[in-house]
Amino acid sequence: MDAGLDRSTLVIAAPILGGLAALVCALGIRALHPLLVRYALARPNARSSHTTPTPQGAGLAVVGAVVGLGLIAAAVLGLPLDTLLVLFGAGLLLAAVGAVDDIRPLPALPRLAGQILAVGAVVGMLPEEARIVPELPALIERALLVLAGVWFVNLTNFMDGLDWMTVSQFVPLTAAIVLFGVLAGTVDAATTIVAALLCGALIGFAPFNRPVAAVFLGDVGSLPIGLFAGWCLLQLAASGALAAAILLPLYYLADATLTLFLRLSRGERVWEAHRSHFYQRATANDLSVSAITNVVFALNVVLAVLAALTLAVPVPPFQAGLVGVGALAVAAVLRLFATGLPK
Template sequence: MLDADVVLSAAVVGVSAALSAALIFLLRPLLIRHLMAHPNDRSSHIQATPEGAGFGVMAAIFLVCIGLLIGMAIPEPNLVPVLIGAAVLTVLGGLDDARPLPVSWRLLIQGAVALGIVVLLPQDFRVLPAVLPAAAERTVLVFGIVCFVNVVNFLDGLDWMTVAQVVPMSLGIACLWWLGIVPAGIGLLALALLGAMLGFAVFNRHPASIFLGDSGSLPIGLLLAYMLIWVAEAHLVSALLLALYTIADSALTFFRRLANGEKVTDAHRSHFYQRATAGGFRVPEVTTRIFLLCAWLAALAIAAALSLSLIVDLVTLVLGAGGVALVLTSFARGR
């Protein structure tokens, strides 16, 4: 990595973190008056807490990315479509935080955003050219983006829960940029997200003084999905590893509830991380395990991308799946 990249990376993370923390601090009194999350039978918190910190997090990311777009020529990909999409989901999430919206509306808007982003990908962009025709692949990408947006939202249920996933994931993507594996635009977006989440982490440390809310979890899920698509274009196994815990917790929970005859669209508290707290784990114990697991997955993703070896790909997938299985099993068993 060049010295200029080191300076730029540090500046992006530092400015994004400072902006995020400052904006959340300034917004918190307003959110206390208008966006309070009150405990219910599905909550993991026990006292009313303001939500909507996502507005500060996303504003910091937007400001940093706009500054980068104006102040320097960022190579492809063009970040404007995904930033516009993230802005739309920030508004959508904020409205849903204030007054729950019908699921159909949420999915329709998320689908439209995902479709717009995929349509605007470069024409020669392919993830699985030997497996799927271009039109089928793009359909899968739209569906995958919508799914990942909601998966990130589902897993935002504990103090530092989203921080524990996003920080290692975004740092791993930034490392892939430093190593020349993903484009600069993706690496800089990852660093902006990393800094904004670090700024938020100060306020979300257990017991949290503010929550992210859908105004943050939905657009963060979109940004991560977009970056993971570009990682997959460079090295599919690395993208799978980076997202492995996030996908596994939600997918296994979904299929378990489906097999039990539950209505899968209903809100619930049966994700593995929620079962862990119900089973006696303290919140910091859960998020620490998830952070370490996601850091392990990021390290494996980087190793796989550097190796360009099928054997290493298979070994890293086995090691990643083993780590996920170990953590999820411990969560399911409880103390």
């Protein structure tokens, strides 16, 4: 817990800030909508699940709510401003890269350079004693964390290809981290507040993105969301809750990573647009968009419960068993998406 911020204050502040983020985000999307219709239409391509041009860029409101209210919270609650300035600055860098890419697609290298810079800045501000796998040399661990962070930012973007998909993944994930911080003190106040703000902002975005979506996040939103959520998970892992940090994003990790390796095995150009993700294949197997996102949401609630159990019973064999149960649940959903319902 951050100095000067007791648990009772956090219990009150987290839901209030989450509610404010939802309101600010919803109002921001309403204000931005005419501009997005005019300048940022997403036209259907090989990756798209929509069939008509739809405005994208609502992520501006999500990121704006998180950053704006996060800075206010830092000033009022005494959160570590230096840490949040680096995190939010890195998020705004990714938002800028994503905004340009939404309007006029960028080459892969400039995009990757911006992502490495942003993730590297966030990983670089970790204190020396913050270790995930102490058996590894610190420099190697940090390099692997940057690599993992860049992949998490990208997979968040890749998985944002269906109405309500990002909401179904990150609302349960961030809500769980808020509860871990408020009820158990597993993560510090800054992480708890960032998770609450991101959760609230996505709830404010949800009505506009419900199937059939009136607006999309765009890369301007999906890239920073991946960074903010990844930072929260990193803080969770650094607190000693590695099993929980693995379980919470396990569906996204499995779908995106397995899809990447399957495409590589087929010799495909993995940097090009596609519709090979398991959740995308589910639409071809006669599952509706709402059914898919409802399954993903329910799966993430189950993963959040398993993550909570790893914190309640911090015995390594038990935690490993819960991760295995989570992996089986994810595998069952991936199989459902790949094959469809039994005829």
